[in-house]
Amino acid sequence: MHNARPGFVRACLNGTSQVFFMENAWTGVLFFIAIGYSSYGTGAWATTIGALIGVVVATLTAIALIDDGDSISAGLYGFNGILVGAALPTLIEPSSLLWFYIAFGAAASTVVTAALSATLTKSWGIPGSTGPFVLLGWLMVAGAYSFGGLQVSSLGPVLATDYLQGASIIPSITELIEIFFRNIAQVFLLGSAVSGAIILLGIFIASVRAGIAACLGSIIAIVAAIVLRADPASVSQGLYGFSAVLTAMAVGAVFLAPGWRVAAYAGLATILTVVIQGALDAIMLPDGLPSFTMPYVAVLYLFMAPKKLMSPHGHVGTSSDHLLSD
Known part of the structure; x- marks a missing residue:
């Protein structure tokens, strides 16, 4: 005992x-x-x-x-x-x-x-x-x-926003930094940029490669959301980034072997996660349900399924069966 x-x-x-x-x-x-x-x-x-x-x-x-x-x-x-x-x-x-x-x-x-x-x-x-x-x-x-x-x-539907109306508002540097960390914090449904920084520190303590992937996932999500003119309020709160951060880590650093092919694969998966995030928010919020991490889950399941077909050097009976390598 x-x-x-x-x-x-x-x-x-x-x-x-x-x-x-x-x-x-x-x-x-x-x-x-x-x-x-x-x-x-x-x-x-x-x-x-x-x-x-x-x-x-x-x-x-x-x-x-x-x-x-x-x-x-x-x-x-x-x-x-x-x-x-x-x-x-x-x-x-x-x-x-x-x-x-x-x-x-x-x-x-x-x-x-x-x-x-x-x-x-x-x-x-x-x-x-x-x-x-x-x-x-x-x-x-x-x-x-x-x-x-x-x-x-109260959970409401996604309404028309300045982005959807054609405005091209780019957040300030300070706002971008806060969004970067909120993207990470929102995995735990936290809106604090400081909490996101603490979480990122925890990731780096466990794995530098995973920490880098988390950073890149957050950056890609910010760029994709701004380019696609997603709801500025949602982007600012980190709601377009948390699933993308998980996708970048899972596909780019955790479940597949590192390499240039995996990096490109993870980049594609991360951008798709942002697109699915927008789609699920539009579909589910009018019914009073959040999307949670479903954008990440959907992309993970889809992108993990063909990994063996993309790996030319799989070895039966070893962990490399489950790795995508160059």
């Missing part, structure tokens, strides 16, 4: 860091600091509390139900739980029932994660990633509209 507690805490911190594909407890600590900083700035601690409940319950559920100690220790059953825990208080008014709702969603995320691992990953080598969070996030926010004990915050 003496060793169980530190092991559990480390598994929770690894689960927190796995939101950005890292397995590093110190990175997880910095991520929680970033979440806490954002809550301190707004005076609303529900997101931090929800995130803590989410990762703890998801990890406990995995320990109780899943016979896969290595994956649990690596945090692979915790990251969808923490995202559920961070998202629901952002979209649903805090109440005693909300905490139960978060705990249930976090526990369910472990089962959905295991289901995708047993199907999508084992059959096609495609990581489930944040797919469980997206599915449960949609269902639980939509369900909250039907439950009197839960009050959904």
Whole structure:
């Protein structure tokens, strides 16, 4: 029992860091600091509390139900739980029932994660990633509209903007820097540029290559959104960048071998993520549902599927089966 507690805490911190594909407890600590900083700035601690409940319950559920100690220790059953825990208080008014709702969603995320691992990953080598969070996030926010004990915050449709009307407003350098960091922070549904900087530091501590990919993903997203004249308010808040950051990291630094071909592949995937972000926002927001990380998930699934066809040097029985190389 003496060793169980530190092991559990480390598994929770690894689960927190796995939101950005890292397995590093110190990175997880910095991520929680970033979440806490954002809550301190707004005076609303529900997101931090929800995130803590989410990762703890998801990890406990995995320990109780899943016979896969290595994956649990690596945090692979915790990251969808923490995202559920961070998202629901952002979209649903805090109440005693909300905490139960978060705990249930976090526990369910472990089962959905295991289901995708047993199907999508084992059959096609495609990581489930944040797919469980997206599915449960949609269902639980939509369900909250039907439950009197839960009050959904106002979510409105995308309306015509200055960009759509033809204006060519370019943010200032200071604004661009803030957007750069908000793109990263919004993965945890945080609007703080400082939180984004703390998260980026955590990524670099775990992997310099992943940190560079995150930076490039944020920059590409900013350029693509401005060129396409996306809603300036949404761009400023980082809402066109967070899925793109995840895509750039996943395709460019995590799941495929590095090289010029992978860099081009990741660039294409990142731009497509921005396009899908705009499409899903237009489709879903009028119905009161956010897109969450679905743009990233859709692109990841599509771009991981043909990876073997694009790799001329795959070796059966080794990890390079799952790598795209030059």
